[in-house]
Each structure stands twice: as C-alpha cells, then as structure tokens.
Amino acid sequence: MREYVIFDFDGTIVQSKMLAIRLFNELAAKYGGRQIEEAEIPRLSGLSIPDRLKALQVPLYKMPPLVLEGKRRYRDELPGLQPAPGMREVFARLKNHGYKLGILSSNTMDNIQTFLAQHELAGFDFVHSSTNMFGKDKAIRKMARSAGFGLDQMIYVGDELRDVQACRKVDVPIIAVTWGLDSAKLLAQAGPDYLCHSAAELEAIILAGSGKRG
Structure with a gap:
C-alpha cells in the first residue's frame, strides 16, 4: 500500500476552473493576450499549457508574471470557491x-x-x-x-x-x-x-x- x-x-x-478563466480574461490585455470566449473553453482544455498560450497569443515568457498577479487576485475570490x-x-x-x-x-x-x-x-x-x-x-x-x-x-x-x-x-x-x-x-x-x-x-x-x- x-x-x-x-x-x-x-x-x-x-x-477553480471558471475563476482561472475569468482572472485570465481580466489580465489578458496587460500581458499581450486575447480573452477566452466561452465557446472555446472545451477546445482550450484539450491543449497543453504552451499550446494554450499560443492560441491565446500570450508569450511564454510572460506567463510567470501573469500567474503571479492572478494568484494575488485569487486571494480576494476565495470566499466564493x-x-x-x-x-x-x-x-x-x-x-x-x-x-x-x-x-x-x-x-x-x-x-x-x-x-x-x-x-x-x-x-x-x-x-x-x-x-x-x-x-x-x-x-x-x-x-x-x-x-x-x-x-x-x-x-x-x-x-x-x-x-x-x-x-x-x-x-x-x-x-x-x-x-x-x-x-x-x-x-x-x-x-x-x-x-x-x-x-x-x-x-x-x-x-x-x-x-x-x-
């Protein structure tokens, strides 16, 4: 065992999947990306993180600061999770x-x-x-x-x-x-x-x- x-x-x-999508959409423009449309969520869920970022036009090197800011905003959303x-x-x-x-x-x-x-x-x-x-x-x-x-x-x-x-x-x-x-x-x-x-x-x-x- x-x-x-x-x-x-x-x-x-x-x-927290829908929260992650909402936080991404709030931050996307700041980091050079585009927002996620509701209809494409299933398709994006079937991609690796690098392929997902490519589809959303976010450079891989911008992922760490995007995630860091997302974690700070996540803290305020905890009561709803x-x-x-x-x-x-x-x-x-x-x-x-x-x-x-x-x-x-x-x-x-x-x-x-x-x-x-x-x-x-x-x-x-x-x-x-x-x-x-x-x-x-x-x-x-x-x-x-x-x-x-x-x-x-x-x-x-x-x-x-x-x-x-x-x-x-x-x-x-x-x-x-x-x-x-x-x-x-x-x-x-x-x-x-x-x-x-x-x-x-x-x-x-x-x-x-x-x-x-x-």
Missing part, C-alpha cells in the same frame, strides 16, 4: 483508513491554507507550495524529502497534463481526475495509471490498492 496520497489543489480539490463534489468525504474516509494526506500546488501557501480553513478541510498532514509551474517533478522530489518519505510510498492525484508528465519523470503513480482544468481526452493521451471521473471512483481506486502498476 502506498500510504501517502498527494493531491493537487486547483481543479482537483477546489473548483467550493470544494469539488464529494472530496470532503473522500479525505475523511482516507484518513480513517490510515492514509497520510498532502497537497502539492503552485498556488500560494496562504491561498491554500485559507481555503482549507474556510471549508474546515482538516486532516492534511502537510501542504507544499512550489512556484515552478513547469518543474513539478522536481517539486515532487523536494516535497517527499521535506516530509520524510520515499517516492515509492506515494501516489499523486491531479487534473492536468503536467501532473501526469511530472509523475512519469519520477516514477510515481498518478490518478488523473477529469473534473478539473484539462480535458479527459488530453489526460488519457498522457497515459496516467488511472483516469477517474468522480470522487467515489477516486476513493475506490485508492482503497483498492492503487499505485501497483501492471
């Missing part, structure tokens, strides 16, 4: 089964902790914030060292292509959830260990002994 279950935050734990359906119950049952829970996110520690407190989502053993959007494999290694466990003791739960790619680099099993930022098709093409469509399915996969490949 892999006793550590590590969750991504935005899109996986918190329903909600956990993904069923996740509160999943956390509680996993803890009852003896799992240790963690969060690894590129969002700020303050935003994450504030959201967890607002919704009384207790039970996380640690929260790790990493500012490097495209170095999540390094962030996974750093988080494991900091928390004192091996990569062979964990499984990751995320909602983006980059989550799957990072876990492949460090040989960590990943459950990709389809209710977040990236489309189910894009996630499936990346080849996660599991593709999950609901909180109940996620819980069943973990309790059945997920992370044992083959």
Whole structure:
C-alpha cells in the first residue's frame, strides 16, 4: 500500500476552473493576450499549457508574471470557491483508513491554507507550495524529502497534463481526475495509471490498492 496520497489543489480539490478563466480574461490585455470566449473553453482544455498560450497569443515568457498577479487576485475570490463534489468525504474516509494526506500546488501557501480553513478541510498532514509551474517533478522530489518519505510510498492525484508528465519523470503513480482544468481526452493521451471521473471512483481506486502498476 502506498500510504501517502498527494493531491493537487486547483481543479482537483477546489473548483477553480471558471475563476482561472475569468482572472485570465481580466489580465489578458496587460500581458499581450486575447480573452477566452466561452465557446472555446472545451477546445482550450484539450491543449497543453504552451499550446494554450499560443492560441491565446500570450508569450511564454510572460506567463510567470501573469500567474503571479492572478494568484494575488485569487486571494480576494476565495470566499466564493467550493470544494469539488464529494472530496470532503473522500479525505475523511482516507484518513480513517490510515492514509497520510498532502497537497502539492503552485498556488500560494496562504491561498491554500485559507481555503482549507474556510471549508474546515482538516486532516492534511502537510501542504507544499512550489512556484515552478513547469518543474513539478522536481517539486515532487523536494516535497517527499521535506516530509520524510520515499517516492515509492506515494501516489499523486491531479487534473492536468503536467501532473501526469511530472509523475512519469519520477516514477510515481498518478490518478488523473477529469473534473478539473484539462480535458479527459488530453489526460488519457498522457497515459496516467488511472483516469477517474468522480470522487467515489477516486476513493475506490485508492482503497483498492492503487499505485501497483501492471
């Protein structure tokens, strides 16, 4: 059994996709991009971040300052955000089964902790914030060292292509959830260990002994 279950935050734990789109639209012109039209959201969800930025005419080098400003605005929007359906119950049952829970996110520690407190989502053993959007494999290694466990003791739960790619680099099993930022098709093409469509399915996969490949 892999006793550590590590969750991504935005899109996986918190329903923040539409907020991310709104914040992007508010900042797009400042960083040289164009706004996202509602009708193109499904298509954009099926693109990698570099391809998405290209479609929205945002130079890749402008992504870090755009994200930084978005995180500051995100803080003011926290009262309106909600956990993904069923996740509160999943956390509680996993803890009852003896799992240790963690969060690894590129969002700020303050935003994450504030959201967890607002919704009384207790039970996380640690929260790790990493500012490097495209170095999540390094962030996974750093988080494991900091928390004192091996990569062979964990499984990751995320909602983006980059989550799957990072876990492949460090040989960590990943459950990709389809209710977040990236489309189910894009996630499936990346080849996660599991593709999950609901909180109940996620819980069943973990309790059945997920992370044992083959």
